[in-house]
Amino acid sequence: MVRPEELRLSVELATGLRTWSDWMDMHSEYGGGRLATDEQYRAWTEQGRKLARQLAEETGSAVVYQHDRGEVDVSCSYCGHRG
Numbered sequence: 001m002v003r004p005e006e007l008r009l010s011v012e013l014a015t016g017l018r019t020w021s022d023w024m025d026m027h028s029e030y031g032g033g034r035l036a037t038d039e040q041y042r043a044w045t046e047q048g049r050k051l052a053r054q055l056a057e058e059t060g061s062a063v064v065y066q067h068d069r070g071e072v073d074v075s076c077s078y079c080g081h082r083g
Helices: 013-026 038-059
Strands: none
Touching: 013 038
């Protein structure tokens, strides 16, 4: 696993990624197993998209965001279609 410090990310982005990841850990069946409402899950998904955009901006690399429900961003040139 690559640590945020190794990518020289801003403190804001590194903290956001850690918080975002921790939330999923607390709400997954393998972690805390806490229940989340659909609204909370949608907010988490949108936050992931925002963090992906920020990661792309800070690193200058393409970042593909695909959350855990297997949904595909059809506008993504890397994953917009299933082959």
